[in-house]
Every structure is written in C-alpha cells, then in structure tokens.
Amino acid sequence: MGSLIIVLFFSVGLIAGIYGISLNFLQINDPSIYALYLLMFLVGIGIGADSNVWGTLKKMNLKILVVPFIVIAGTLSGTYICSFFLEDVGALDSMAIGSGFGYYSLSSIIISKMRNDTLGVMALLANISREIFTLLATPLLVRYFGKLAPIASGGATSMDTTLPVIAKYSGKDYAVISVFSGVVLTILVPFIIALIYRFI
Amino acid sequence: MIEILVIMFSGIILGYIFRRRRSIITIADKLAGWSIYLLLFLLGLSIGNNEMIINNFAQIGFNSILLTISGITGSVLLSFIAYKFFFKKDETL
Numbered sequence: 121m122g123s124l125i126i127v128l129f130f131s132v133g134l135i136a137g138i139y140g141i142s143l144n145f146l147q148i149n150d151p152s153i154y155a156l157y158l159l160m161f162l163v164g165i166g167i168g169a170d171s172n173v174w175g176t177l178k179k180m181n182l183k184i185l186v187v188p189f190i191v192i193a194g195t196l197s198g199t200y201i202c203s204f205f206l207e208d209v210g211a212l213d214s215m216a217i218g219s220g221f222g223y224y225s226l227s228s229i230i231i232s233k234m235r236n237d238t239l240g241v242m243a244l245l246a247n248i249s250r251e252i253f254t255l256l257a258t259p260l261l262v263r264y265f266g267k268l269a270p271i272a273s274g275g276a277t278s279m280d281t282t283l284p285v286i287a288k289y290s291g292k293d294y295a296v297i298s299v300f301s302g303v304v305l306t307i308l309v310p311f312i313i314a315l316i317y318r319f320i
Numbered sequence: 321m322i323e324i325l326v327i328m329f330s331g332i333i334l335g336y337i338f339r340r341r342r343s344i345i346t347i348a349d350k351l352a353g354w355s356i357y358l359l360l361f362l363l364g365l366s367i368g369n370n371e372m373i374i375n376n377f378a379q380i381g382f383n384s385i386l387l388t389i390s391g392i393t394g395s396v397l398l399s400f401i402a403y404k405f406f407f408k409k410d411e412t413l
Contacts, residue, residue, distance in 0.1 A: 126360050133361035137368015155359045160324050162352035164331020169339040169348075183406055190402050191395045198394025199387055206383050217384075218391040225356045229363060230324070237366055238373050238380060244363070245384035246391070253392060265396050266403035272395040310324055 126225060130244070156229050160310070163226070172279075173303050184297050188304040191272050192312070195221060212316050213239055219312040220247035221275030221305045222254070222282075230313050250275060254282045262289045271298045276309060278302035 167173055199218030203211040213235065220227025224247035232240025254261075254274040261269035267290035274282035279302025287295040338344050367373050373380065 126356060129357040130360040130364040133364020134368045135364075137365040137370075138374060139368070141365065142369050143362070143365065155355050155362065157324070157327055159352060159355040159359060160328040161331040162348050162355060164328040164333075165335035165338075165345065165348040166331075166352060168332035168335020168337075169345040170335075171339065174336075186402060186406070187399070190398045194393075194395030194398035195391040196394070198390040198392070201394075202386055202390035206386065208379075209383055209387075214387060217387050221391075225360060229359050232363060232366075237363070237370050238376075240363060241367055241373060242380055242384045242387065244360075245381055246387040249385060249388040250392060253388065261396060265400040266408065268399040268403040268407060269396045272399035273392045275391075275395070307328075310328065314325070 187301040216316045217243045222250040222277040223309045224248045251277045258285045276305040
C-alpha cells in the first residue's frame, strides 16, 4: 500500500515533468536537498523512538550480527559482477545502487544527488523491485534456500514492509533476526553509498 | 554527504530522548511519510524534464532489473551457506 502511493507520487511528478512543468522559477538550485535533510532527520527520529529497535538490540547474539553483513557482502559482490555486463553503469555505481538494499526512497534520492538523475531512477526501480520480489518469492526462497533467504532478499525492508511475510514463512524466531538485519541495513544505507563514492 | 549522516544521527538521539512522547513521534512519522512523497514527486518532476532519461527508459529499466537480480542472488546464496552451517543445527535462537 505504502509503496503504491509512493509510485503514484513519482508518476504524477514524472508526467507533470514530461508536460513541461518544472520548479526552475523557485530560483533555488535544488529544492529537494532540503526535503532530503528533513527526511533524514525524521527517519532518525523514527529509528530512535522505535522500541522494537532497542528491544531487538538487547536480545541479539553474535550469530544475529552476521546476517546484515552477509546481505551487504552478497549484494556488493552480486552487483559488482553484474557491472561487467552493463555497458553504461560502472562498478561503483552498480554497487551503490545495490546498497539501497530495497530502501528505494532514500537510496534513489541520495544517488541522484551525488551522481545524476539517470542513476537515481535506476536505484529507485532496482530497489522497488527488490521489495516486490521479496514479497512475492518468500515462500519459494524459504523452501529452496532456507529461512534466512527472505531476510537476505528483503535487505532493509525486512524490518517493516516484508516483515509480515517473512515472519509467516520463516517463523517467529526469525522475525527477530529479520528486524535486526533490516534496522542495521536501513541505518547503513547512506553510509555505504557515501563510502562507495569516496573512491571516485 | 556527511551533513546527511549528522542530521540522521541527531534525529536518532532526539527520537530516543522523546520515545515516550507518542504525539511527537506520531507527528514525525506522518511528516516523514509526506516528505518521502514530496521527494519522490520532485524526483519524478526532474526526470520528466530530462529527455535523455525518458528516451532511454527501457534500457534503464532493464539495467535496474539486472541489478536487482544480481544483488538478491548474491545475498541469498551467502545466506544459504550461513543458514546451512550456522543456523540450521540449532533452530532455537
């Protein structure tokens, strides 16, 4: 539901833009950077106030810690290999887009700010598909690749949008791991993207 | 980008301090939702203005799907290995 509304807003903007509406009259270089600052502040408040987050942190053991790092390592190596087959997307850009881990709103905006709008759109589409794929494929992922698989596939979304389906097919025990991995990845998204682009 | 991280962390600290003031947190949640809508609308707008992206949308979409598949494949395969060796034997966590 939430992602439907987001896609709707994006599409309305897209259509308005195609028909020549723009914000150039505002005379600010980039109005959306201030909206991004506001969003990051509010996302921070949401994480800080989430009792789930602190509760899960207290329950965690060393094994749980491994999960988000598996997702990071797997995503980065997968998208790195993928970049060899993409003509117009470099290795760093591929890995940065992958590092959205399904957090499409934030990653698309950060990447369009740090690089360009083309890569921003790619980050939006690639990360929305990650969420949609996880929602649809979780039963199959669990059957063939084990109970951690949908958590790995869900990435940052495994703390909220894909959590219900993961809890259903992997079980309640794994819901804790799911929230933990999702929270860690959500917090790390802007860090990892910034780190990747440090190398340019 | 460092300013973004600083802003986010000050949010986390403030959110933790005010975590029992539900009314403040609810307002922050609602505002976060609307600023995401606004940002995605603005992103849509600037892409709509960008003819190069519009004309190459099929290619961009194709690249995106490949990146999704490769990112998921990498992490699912690693998670499969971790599950087999570390998690499966004691399902109680």
